[in-house]
Each structure stands twice: as structure tokens, then as C-alpha cells.
Amino acid sequence: MTFIVRFMNxxxxxxxxxxxxxxxxxxxxxxxxxGAALAQANAIMTGWRIGAKEFEECNRGTRKAxxxxxxxxxxxxxxxxxxGHFIVHIFTDxxxxxxxxxxxxxxxxxxxxxxxxxxxxxQALKTSxxxxxxxxxxxxxxxxxxxxxxxFLGIHMGLLAVGSYIAxxxxxxxxVVGMVLRWKSGKWKSKGLIEV
Numbered sequence: 001m002t003f004i005v006r007f008m009n010x011x012x013x014x015x016x017x018x019x020x021x022x023x024x025x026x027x028x029x030x031x032x033x034x035g036a037a038l039a040q041a042n043a044i045m046t047g048w049r050i051g052a053k054e055f056e057e058c059n060r061g062t063r064k065a066x067x068x069x070x071x072x073x074x075x076x077x078x079x080x081x082x083x084g085h086f087i088v089h090i091f092t093d094x095x096x097x098x099x100x101x102x103x104x105x106x107x108x109x110x111x112x113x114x115x116x117x118x119x120x121x122x123q124a125l126k127t128s129x130x131x132x133x134x135x136x137x138x139x140x141x142x143x144x145x146x147x148x149x150x151x152f153l154g155i156h157m158g159l160l161a162v163g164s165y166i167a168x169x170x171x172x173x174x175x176v177v178g179m180v181l182r183w184k185s186g187k188w189k190s191k192g193l194i195e196v
Contacts, residue, residue: 003147004164004168007147007164008021008161010155011154011155011160011161012160016096017160017161018161019097020100020101020161021104023088023091023101023104027080027084027087027105028077028080028105031072031076031077031080031112031116032073032112032116034069034073034076034116035073035112035115035119035120036119038068038119039065039116039120040123042123042124044127045061046061046062046128047127059183062120062124066117066121069116069117070113070117072116073112073113073116074109074112077108077109077111077112078109080105081108084098084101084102084105084106085098103161107166108165110173111165111169113172114169114172114173115172117172117176118172118175121176121182122138124183125179125182125183125188128191129191130182130188130191133182137182141171141174141175141178145170145171146167146168146171148167149171153167154167
């Protein structure tokens with residue numbers, strides 16, 4: 001995230017892009033909290049089910065948590081994007097800032113879809129003992145997509161903060177593929193830390 005903010009600081013001299021990102025992040029935190037809560041609750045249940053060797057229940061519970069998370073986060077994100085002008089107007093009267101934050105909130109719909117799915121599947125993998133995969137996948141994809149994409153789309157292509165958000169959404173959505181495929185492969189079943 002440090003590199004992304006650093007790139008965003010280079011995008012303009014008045015700090016509009018970083019400020020718009022701050023507004024968008026604070027608004028989007030409501031849907032993030034839902035995803036984080038579902039991921040934690042599912043992680044607790046996953047750990048319990050793995051201990052009981054109920055692997056099929058782990059699959060069902062994780063899939064269900066991801067679906068609930070996607071639906072809830074998407075509803076929140078779409079609501080924030082549609083009501084963005086009204087919400088941001090509470091904090092500023094700057095029309096240019098309001099329009100930029102609304103654009104970020106529109107891209108955030110896709111960002112939150114990926115984020116909540118990654119939270120649920122990533123936490124489930126970590127709970128099962130397969131913690132190394134999400135860490136390595138996250139590090140590689142974050143630098144390739146989020147950091148590299150912020151530079152390419154935001155600075156090189158001139159999309160500024162919107163380009164940065166597109167890159168972060170691309171990172172989250174690309175990681176979803178890896179997390180879901182790893183979960184479906186079932187390799188996590190053999191990574192349990194405790195034998196019963």
C-alpha cells in the first residue's frame with residue numbers, strides 16, 4: 001500500500017487523488033467490515049469442522065460465507081456508488097473532488113467483490129493450515145497488479161486515482177481465481193496442524 005500511496009502522491013501537486021482515495025476508503029470500509037466479519041466467522045467454523053474431519057461441511061460453509069459476503073458487499077458498494085454524490089457532499093463542496101470520489105466508488109464495486117471473496121477463502125486456507133499459499137499469492141499479485149498497475153494505469157496512462165483503483169480491483173479479482181482454485185483443489189485437507 002505504501003508504494004501505491006507514493007505513486008498517488010506523484011499524480012498531482014494538490015493531493016486531490018490521495019484525498020479522494022481517503023474519502024473512498026473510509027466509505028468503503030463499511031462493506032469491508034462485513035467481509036472481514038464473515039471471513040472471521042467462517043474461519044472459526046472452518047477450524048472447528050477441520051478438527052471434526054467434516055471437510056464437506058467446510059466446503060459448504062466457506063462457499064456460503066463467500067456468497068453472503070459477495071451479495072452483502074456488492075449491495076453496500078452499489079448503494080455507496082449510487083449515493084456517492086450525497087455522501088461525499090457531507091465532507092466537501094468541491095465538485096471535482098465529489099466526481100472523482102464517485103468514480104472511485106464505482107470501481108470499488110469490483111474491488112469489494114474481489115476483496116470479500118479473498119478474505120473468506122484466504123482466512124479459510126490459513127485456518128486449515130495452508131497459510132503459505134495465500135501469503136505468497138498475495139505478495140506476488142499485489143506487486144504485479146496493484147503496484148505495477150497503479151504505476152502503469154495511474155501514472156503512465158494518466159488515469160490517476162481511477163487507474164490505481166482499477167489496478168487494485170484487478171489484483172483482488174485475479175487473486176480470487178488463485179484462492180478459489182486452491183480451495184477447490186482440496187490440498188488444504190492435508191495441512192491440518194492437529195491430528196485427532
